[in-house]
Structure formats: C-alpha cells, structure tokens
Amino acid sequence: MTATMDYSDATRATGEAIIELEGVDKFFGDFQALKDINMRIGQQEVVVVIGPSGGGKSTLIRCINRLEKHDAGRVMVDGIELSDDLRNIQEVRRETGMVFQQFNLFPHLTVLDNVTLAPRQVRKLPKRDAEELAMQMLKRVKIPEQARKYPGQLSGGQQQRVAIARALAMQPKVMLFDEPTSALDPEMIKEVLDVMVELAHGGMTMIVVTHEMGFARAVANRVVFMADGEIVEVGTPEHFFADPQEERTKLFLSQIL
Amino acid sequence: MTVEAPVFEETPPEVEPARGAVDWARKNLFNNWYNSLLTLALAVFVIWALLALVRALFSADYEIIQANLRLFMIGGFPADQLWRPWAATYCFTVLFGVVGGSLSAGARDRATEAGLPHVRTTFRQIVIRFWPIVGLIVVILSFTTTVTPTLLTIGALVAALGAYYLGRVLPRAIRRWTWLIAVVLIVAAYVALAGFGGVGWQGWGGLQLNLFLAFAGILIAFPFGLLLALGRRSPLPVIRTISVTYIEIVRGVPLITVLLAGAFAIGFLIPRDLRPSLVTRMLIAIIAFEAAYIAEVVRGGLQAVPRGQVEAAQAVGLTPWRTMRLIVLPQALRATIPAMVGQFISLFKDTTLVAVLGITELLDATFIVNSQSAYLGKGLFVVTLSFAALVFWVGSYTMSRESRRLERKLGVGER
Numbered sequence: 190m191t192a193t194m195d196y197s198d199a200t201r202a203t204g205e206a207i208i209e210l211e212g213v214d215k216f217f218g219d220f221q222a223l224k225d226i227n228m229r230i231g232q233q234e235v236v237v238v239i240g241p242s243g244g245g246k247s248t249l250i251r252c253i254n255r256l257e258k259h260d261a262g263r264v265m266v267d268g269i270e271l272s273d274d275l276r277n278i279q280e281v282r283r284e285t286g287m288v289f290q291q292f293n294l295f296p297h298l299t300v301l302d303n304v305t306l307a308p309r310q311v312r313k314l315p316k317r318d319a320e321e322l323a324m325q326m327l328k329r330v331k332i333p334e335q336a337r338k339y340p341g342q343l344s345g346g347q348q349q350r351v352a353i354a355r356a357l358a359m360q361p362k363v364m365l366f367d368e369p370t371s372a373l374d375p376e377m378i379k380e381v382l383d384v385m386v387e388l389a390h391g392g393m394t395m396i397v398v399t400h401e402m403g404f405a406r407a408v409a410n411r412v413v414f415m416a417d418g419e420i421v422e423v424g425t426p427e428h429f430f431a432d433p434q435e436e437r438t439k440l441f442l443s444q445i446l
Numbered sequence: 447m448t449v450e451a452p453v454f455e456e457t458p459p460e461v462e463p464a465r466g467a468v469d470w471a472r473k474n475l476f477n478n479w480y481n482s483l484l485t486l487a488l489a490v491f492v493i494w495a496l497l498a499l500v501r502a503l504f505s506a507d508y509e510i511i512q513a514n515l516r517l518f519m520i521g522g523f524p525a526d527q528l529w530r531p532w533a534a535t536y537c538f539t540v541l542f543g544v545v546g547g548s549l550s551a552g553a554r555d556r557a558t559e560a561g562l563p564h565v566r567t568t569f570r571q572i573v574i575r576f577w578p579i580v581g582l583i584v585v586i587l588s589f590t591t592t593v594t595p596t597l598l599t600i601g602a603l604v605a606a607l608g609a610y611y612l613g614r615v616l617p618r619a620i621r622r623w624t625w626l627i628a629v630v631l632i633v634a635a636y637v638a639l640a641g642f643g644g645v646g647w648q649g650w651g652g653l654q655l656n657l658f659l660a661f662a663g664i665l666i667a668f669p670f671g672l673l674l675a676l677g678r679r680s681p682l683p684v685i686r687t688i689s690v691t692y693i694e695i696v697r698g699v700p701l702i703t704v705l706l707a708g709a710f711a712i713g714f715l716i717p718r719d720l721r722p723s724l725v726t727r728m729l730i731a732i733i734a735f736e737a738a739y740i741a742e743v744v745r746g747g748l749q750a751v752p753r754g755q756v757e758a759a760q761a762v763g764l765t766p767w768r769t770m771r772l773i774v775l776p777q778a779l780r781a782t783i784p785a786m787v788g789q790f791i792s793l794f795k796d797t798t799l800v801a802v803l804g805i806t807e808l809l810d811a812t813f814i815v816n817s818q819s820a821y822l823g824k825g826l827f828v829v830t831l832s833f834a835a836l837v838f839w840v841g842s843y844t845m846s847r848e849s850r851r852l853e854r855k856l857g858v859g860e861r
Contacts, residue, residue, distance in 0.1 A: 256757050282763040293758035297776050306772065307762035337559040352758075359762055 207232045213262035222248045224418040235395045237405040240415035246398040250365045254285045286356025290368040292348045294340035301336040326354040346377030366397040514815045521651015537635035543606040547613020548624040578840040648723035651806035660794040663732035671740025696738035704735045743785045747778035787849035791842045
C-alpha cells in the first residue's frame with residue numbers, strides 16, 4: 190500500500206498543547222488497560238498510535254472523549270478537564286470528532302441526515318444552514334452525490350467517508366480515529382486514507398489508531414507505540430521506523446513490516 | 447511409505463428427474479407395497495373428509511347466522527341506531543385509505559430522492575393481498591337479508607379508494623400531519639358511536655367489542671410497555687426493581703387471572719359509585735397485562751441496537767435523552783414490529799376470554815344464540831362456532847401476512 194501513496198509533507202510546527210493526559214489509569218475489572226499514561230498533544234499535531242491488539246490503543250483515545258471513564262489521573266481537552274460533570278463531557282465531545290472502525294452510521298437516517306443531526310441537535314443550527322454545512326463536508330470527503338441515500342446503500346469506504354463528514358460537521362478541534370480502515374476491503378482503504386491525509390494537511394489535530402504504516406510515515410508528526418497498556422516508545426516517524434530503541438518495538442515492527 | 451491416492455467412488459447414479467405427475471406419484475407415493483397401501487388408505491380418508499365438509503357446508507342451516515348477524519357484529523347495539531356503527535366504519539375505511547395513500551406517497555418520494563425506481567402497488571395486488579378479508583366481507587354480506595349493507599359496503603370501499611388517492615396527492619407539508627388526521631378520524635368514530643345519545647363502550651358487544659378491546663388495549667398499553675422496558679434498563683435500582691417485578695409477576699400469570707382480578711378485585715376495592723363498568727375494568731386488565739409483554743418485546747428491540755450506535759451518538763455530543771429518542775428508539779421499535787404484530791394477533795384472539803365474565807363479545811354471542819328458542823337443541827354450535835373461527839382466522843392471518851411483508855420491506859433481521 191505504501192508504494193502507491195505519496196504523502197511527503199510531514200513536517201509541521203506543533204503549537205500549544207490541546208490534549209494533555211497525566212498519569213491516566215484505566216481498569217476493566219481486574220485488568221489494567223492503561224497504566225500511567227502521560228501524553229501531550231499539540232495543536233495541529235498528527236499522532237499515530239500503533240501496537241499489538243489489546244495493548245490499550247483504542248481505550249486511550251476513547252478516554253479522550255469519555256466513551257470510557259478513566260479511573261485515575263487527569264484528561265484535559267482544550268483546557269477542559271474531564272470529570273463526572275456532564276456539561277464538561279458534552280463540551281469536550283463537541284470539540285472532538287470520532288471515527289470508528291465499524292463506521293457506526295445511523296442506518297435509519299439518510300447520509301445527509303446523519304451529517305446534519307448533531308449540528309442541528311447540539312449546535313442548534315437551523316435546518317438550512319446545517320444542510321449547507323453538511324454538503325460542504327460531504328464535498329470535502331468527495332461524496333456529495335450520495336447525500337440522499339441510506340448508509341446501507343453505500344460501500345464500506347463511502348460509509349467511512351460519511352462518518353468522517355459526520356464528525357467534521359461539528360467543526361471539532363480534534364479528530365480521533367479508531368482503526369478507521371481495519372474493517373474495509375483493501376481496495377477501499379486508499380479512498381479513506383486520502384481523505385485523512387488531506388485533513389492532516391489542512392491543519393487538523395488528529396490522533397489515529399491504525400495499522401497503516403504508510404500513513405504513519407507520511408503524515409504523522411509523532412508515532413506512539415503502545416503495548417500492555419503502556420506507552421513503550423514515542424518518536425518521529427523517521428526515527429521510529431528506522432531506529433527503534435525498545436525491544437518490544439523492534440519485535441512488533443519485525444512482525445508487521 | 448507410499449501414500450495411496452484416495453479412491454473416489456463413482457458418482458452415485460443420477461436420480462432421474464421425475465417426468466410428469468404419474469412418474470412423480472410412482473416415485474414418491476407407490477414406491478413399495480406398504481407405501482402404496484398407505485397412499486390408498488389416506489386418499490380414501492381425504493376424499494371422504496372433503497365430501498363431508500362440502501356436504502356440511504351446503505346442507506347446514508345458516509338461518510341462525512342470518513338472524514343473529516347483527517348480534518355477532520355489534521352485540522346489543524340499539525337497532526334504531528345502526529347508522530352509528532356504519533358511520534364509525536366509514537371513519538375507519540377513510541382512515542386506512544388516507545394513511546395507506548400517504549405512506550405510499552412517502553415511499554414514492556423517498557425512492558425518487560434516492561434515485562431508485564418506485565414500484566407502485568396496483569389495485570389488483572391489493573385485492574390479492576387482502577383476499578381473506580375480501581372473502582370474509584362477501585361471506586358476511588351473503589348472510590344479510592336486505593340490500594342496504596351491501597350498498598353501504600360498496601360505498602365504504604369507494605370512500606377508502608377516494609381517501610387513498612387523496613392521501614397520495616396531499617402536499618408534503620400536509621402529509622406530515624397524516625397522523626393527526628388519523629387521530630381525528632378515530633375520535634370521530636368514537637363520537638359517532640357514543641356521542642349525542644349513542645352507546646359508550648360499556649354497552650358494546652360482538653366483533654366490535656373484540657376489535658375495540660384489542661386495538662385500545664395494545665395502543666394504550668404501548669407507552670406503558672415502553673416505559674417499563676426503559677425502566678428495566680434504568681441505572682437507578684429502585685426503578686429497575688419495580689419494572690422487573692411488575693413485568694415478571696404479570697408475565698407469570700394467565701390473562702384470565704388478570705381479567706378475573708380486574709372484574710372482582712378492582713370492583714371490590716373501589717366504592718360502588720366510582721367503580722368503572724365491567725368492560726372498562728376488562729380494558730384496564732388487558733392494558734396491565736399487555737404492558738408487561740410489550741415491555742419484553744421492546745427490550746428485545748433495544749438489545750438489537752448495537753452499542754456502537756449509542757457511542758457514535760455520544761461522540762457527536764448528543765445528550766442521553768436525545769440519543770434514546772433519535773437513535774436508539776427508532777431502530778429498536780422498527781425491529782420490534784413483527785413481534786408487536788404477533789402480540790396483537792394473540793391479544794385479538796384472547797379478547798374472547800372476557801366471555802367468561804358474561805360480556806357478549808363475538809365468541810359468546812355465537813354460543814348463546816344456540817339457546818334461542820328457535821334453535822335450541824338443534825346442535826348448531828358447529829355452524830356458529832365455525833363462523834366465529836372464520837372471522838378470527840381472517841383477521842389473524844391477514845395481520846400475520848402483512849407483518850411478514852413489512853418485515854421483508856424493512857429488512858429486519860437482515861442487518
């Protein structure tokens with residue numbers, strides 16, 4: 190896959206921190222999914238999280254928009270600290286868009302309604318404005334012509350692009366991607382990655398859990414390697430792939446590359 | 447060591463496809479002596495049974511149905527007030543017409559928007575779809591003694607057709623209010639029956655009462671069932687415990703027990719002047735009973751909605767209440783339609799249980815007419831009970847077919 194892609198521009202200045210995690214722990218029963226995670230992500234930064242399955246990658250980004258509640262430590266998004274306060278949670282969710290492995294489009298709504306739902310319900314945009322915004326976002330992911338269809342009538346790649354448009358319609362400051370291409374047929378992966386690359390070049394702050402090393406090489410400012418609930422190694426893609434320091438990283442890279 | 451190449455047996459001799467009925471019969475019915483014997487014996491029995499049925503159908507004395515048709519249909523409704531049930535019937539045919547037309551127009555518009563071809567249902571298809579109902583109407587009309595009911599029925603069909611086309615041509619802005627038209631028509635039907643010196647449901651009987659108890663029962667029970675289902679999933683232990691206790695107690699008891707409780711316990715607890723009529727108490731009992739079953743049906747639907755749907759709604763910032771209303775419930779309720787129709791069919795049949803308390807619904811009516819002096823001791827139970835059975839079968843069968851159709855259309859279970 191990497192051979193067909195040309196994502197050269199990977200160097201971008203990282204601004205102020207927009208996401209901060211301090212000493213975050215997460216338990217599922219007795220199982221510790223996250224162990225003392227510390228992380229600081231700057232504005233417009235693209236961070237790719239890789240690692241073996243069960244290593245806590247998904248749990249990590251799900252803690253950032255509170256789909257999972259962290260058990261210890263602090264999670265701050267754009268200066269708002271996540272707590273049990275529902276208003277804080279809503280505010281953070283308004284600023285973070287999320288794209289899931291299984292798309293999770295709403296099957297009973299048309300593509301357009303999927304995208305306008307949150308702007309109308311949460312940001313209280315009038316219908317007309319919301320639809321205009323939605324069409325802009327659908328153009329951005331290159332499927333404005335599918336607006337009146339239902340998700341079930343689209344291919345997997347198209348569905349995932351609608352899911353990206355749905356998240357973008359809330360005009361978030363951060364986009365979280367949870368293995369966005371893992372459920373796709375190989376020939377559809379590129380169309381989704383292309384959209385994500387454009388998004389990165391447009392200056393979106395992104396945290397991407399993925400197995401697409403080509404994508405990581407091309408657009409990531411930093412690559413984070415997670416295993417057993419810990420951050421094992423962090424580095425720029427050049428260093429990370431060419432010269433990994435930790436044994437676990439070397440083992441993992443040797444298995445997938 | 448050498449590995450022997452596996453020896454494949456020759457392909458089994460091809461089973462020759464049967465040619466024609468004679469060949470088929472020889473292969474399947476007469477392939478050895480005892481099968482031949484069995485076939486012959488069964489054939490004799492089937493022919494004998496069919497002949498007996500035909501003879502019974504044509505020699506039976508249908509006068510008992512003819513004379514009591516009004517009792518079967520509307521119970522003891524005053525004979526000089528017959529315009530009332532007819533007016534209600536017209537309200538409902540118009541209702542079905544408008545709703546059907548508006549739904550069809552909605553499907554047409556959605557298909558056009560999505561750029562898909564829309565296949566319109568033809569009149570012939572509708573007749574084929576509802577042949578049991580059409581047949582039942584013909585049978586019932588054949589028992590009438592004057593021409594008026596036939597004319598009124600034709601009028602009702604014309605009204606339904608007119609309403610259907612009206613529903614199709616309604617502008618979109620008005621079509622959104624079809625449900626309101628439906629509510630107005632239902633209220634109008636009730637006013638026609640009960641208003642201005644008519645008879646309220648306390649005095650209804652016959653098929654009219656069965657239909658009323660079934661429809662009112664399921665419709666009023668639905669919101670309660672929904673609340674119970676949501677209560678069962680509530681994070682608050684008090685609400686959850688109350689819901690689970692209620693559902694499990696009611697589901698563990700036969701409907702007849704709940705009806706008897708409604709008749710006697712409610713009557714005992716409430717002072718005589720405030721006591722609702724017997725039919726009202728039956729309705730309350732039915733609602734209490736159905737709510738528990740609907741709760742379980744809805745629970746199944748809620749469980750069918752994947753967790754990812756809730757997460758996606760949360761991730762875009764929808765509040766829990768909006769997530770439930772806009773994302774979970776629309777999908778959950780769609781998934782429950784087949785089970786809900788099944789529940790309705792069984793309730794429709796179970797409304798006959800109120801006969802035990804001396805309410806003259808259809809089944810009770812077909813029973814008591816045999817003690818009229820003209821028919822006493824003539825053994826016409828088979829005739830009258832068959833009539834009741836036919837009515838219930840047509841209703842249940844049609845609904846179950848329609849529900850399967852709807853299921854296919856909504857793609858329930860295909861996701």
